[in-house]
Amino acid sequence: MAEQNPSLKIAILEKAKEGLQKVKISGGGRCNVTHAEFIPQELVTNYPRGEKELLGPFHQFMTGDTIEWFEKRGVELKIEDDGRMFPITDSSKTIVDCFLNEAKKHHVEVFYSKNVSKIIPTDNLGFELEAKDEKFSCKKLLIATGSSVKFWKLLENLGHTIVNPVPSLFTFNIKDNRIKDIPGVVAQQVSVKVLGTDLFSEGPLLITHVGMSAPAILKLSAFGAVELAKRNYLFDIEINFINDTYENCLNKIKLFKHDLAKKLVLKSAQFYLPKRLWKQLVLAADIETEARWADLNKSQLEGLAAQLTQAVFHVSGKSTFKDEFVTAGGVDLKEVNFKTFESKLFPNLYFAGEVLNIDAVTGGFNFQNAWTGAYISAKAIAK
Ligand SMILES: Cc1cc2nc3c(=O)[nH]c(=O)nc-3n(C[C@H](O)[C@H](O)[C@H](O)COP(=O)(O)OP(=O)(O)OC[C@H]3O[C@@H](n4cnc5c(N)ncnc54)[C@H](O)[C@@H]3O)c2cc1C
Numbered sequence: 001m002a003e004q005n006p007s008l009k010i011a012i013l014e015k016a017k018e019g020l021q022k023v024k025i026s027g028g029g030r031c032n033v034t035h036a037e038f039i040p041q042e043l044v045t046n047y048p049r050g051e052k053e054l055l056g057p058f059h060q061f062m063t064g065d066t067i068e069w070f071e072k073r074g075v076e077l078k079i080e081d082d083g084r085m086f087p088i089t090d091s092s093k094t095i096v097d098c099f100l101n102e103a104k105k106h107h108v109e110v111f112y113s114k115n116v117s118k119i120i121p122t123d124n125l126g127f128e129l130e131a132k133d134e135k136f137s138c139k140k141l142l143i144a145t146g147s148s149v150k151f152w153k154l155l156e157n158l159g160h161t162i163v164n165p166v167p168s169l170f171t172f173n174i175k176d177n178r179i180k181d182i183p184g185v186v187a188q189q190v191s192v193k194v195l196g197t198d199l200f201s202e203g204p205l206l207i208t209h210v211g212m213s214a215p216a217i218l219k220l221s222a223f224g225a226v227e228l229a230k231r232n233y234l235f236d237i238e239i240n241f242i243n244d245t246y247e248n249c250l251n252k253i254k255l256f257k258h259d260l261a262k263k264l265v266l267k268s269a270q271f272y273l274p275k276r277l278w279k280q281l282v283l284a285a286d287i288e289t290e291a292r293w294a295d296l297n298k299s300q301l302e303g304l305a306a307q308l309t310q311a312v313f314h315v316s317g318k319s320t321f322k323d324e325f326v327t328a329g330g331v332d333l334k335e336v337n338f339k340t341f342e343s344k345l346f347p348n349l350y351f352a353g354e355v356l357n358i359d360a361v362t363g364g365f366n367f368q369n370a371w372t373g374a375y376i377s378a379k380a381i382a383k
Contacts, residue, residue, distance in 0.1 A: 001378035002106030013114040020096045031092035034066045035364040036079045046365045048223045050358030061375040142350040147327035163357040165329030168225040173317035174211035178280045183209045195236040199224040222361045225328040233318045240309045242271040250305040261294035281307040330357040340380035350377040
């Protein structure tokens with residue numbers, strides 16, 4: 001904004017003693033800045049809330065622009081195998097420093113420890129803000145307060161509709177003998193269904209000390225944020241560990257009975273499954289430790305096929321995913337003009353980031369929403 005229109009007087013009011021704290025802790029301290037997805041139509045599919053609304057904005061400013069923006073300021077980003085992008089320094093400090101230097105360079109005043117507790121629209125279509133006993137006034141106001149419940153209340157009092165906030169991006173708590181002793185095990189390509197819903201996802205799955213995590217689970221937590229909150233995080237999931245049908249699996253297992261007849265079932269992991277997971281699924285199918293493939297009866301063969309392709313687990317709660325979490329909910333998207341990120345209710349009031357009812361799956365997409373909203377609103381204000 002300051003770069004595009006140096007005549008503007010710009011101030012940032014920040015509640016904390018330091019700014020950019022979430023950037024600092026993001027991505028496990030490395031800051032997953034964005035994601036290497038360069039097609040707007042593909043990029044938007046990562047947003048359970050905001051998919052439709054972000055398509056236009058992504059045509060104005062998206063991943064490639066983010067990379068370029070940082071590059072021009074001396075910050076190089078790298079792509080990891082799964083598409084996540086980080087600064088080459090692997091340190092979020094690089095990103096924090098970049099923003100702070102930019103603010104300084106363009107004479108943007110940052111006021112810390114200013115907890116804004118009142119917004120008063122003024123007669124000349126501007127705003128007056130109160131933070132403790134101090135008052136600030138402005139012609140244009142950009143709100144980027146993230147998932148602050150208090151601030152949502154202020155906006156609601158002002159007249160905006162706030163979609164009820166619920167957590168997104170969490171891991172599932174599961175107490176089950178099959179996974180009790182195997183934390184750290186990863187199944188590379190599983191599919192997971194939430195029973196009684198349309199929720200479905202695919203991807204890697206990680207067994208943790210308290211349940212399950214990794215993209216297959218995190219995607220469900222994002223796309224099912226509202227639905228799973230309604231169920232108070234008590235529901236059943238069905239996992240297909242081998243991404244093949246029950247029938248195909250059973251046919252393959254019948255061949256193993258013949259081809260691997262003399263081998264111990266427990267010791268001959270199949271379908272590229274980790275040995276420790278295979279062992280647990282075999283035991284859950286009522287197959288004894290010493291059983292050989294030739295010993296298996298029909299019900300054991302069917303039981304094993306069911307464990308591999310239709311294993312049901314009960315989820316009894318959620319835990320925080322340490323690398324990234326967000327809140328679904330926020331300012332109703334119907335009340336925002338996505339050409340400029342300006343409020344449709346109050347001219348000169350803009351929103352960017354998580355304050356809006358927009359959130360994404362893990363992987364750098366949440367920051368991309370923040371960068372896109374910030375860039376476009378800043379451009380509109382600078383005009
Ligand atoms: C642990 C963790 C790791 C994450 N890692 C990643 C990641 O690697 N990649 C990714 O894409 N996303 C990540 N996210 C999500 C990402 O951090 C958020 O989506 C993003 O920070 C949202 O930006 P924002 O500007 O909307 O809000 P925030 O970053 O939350 O910033 C809001 C700011 O507003 C200030 N504020 C709030 N209320 C007031 C008030 N009343 N007065 C004045 N100031 C106020 C706050 O102090 C804060 O500085 C992570 C989230 C967490 C919690």
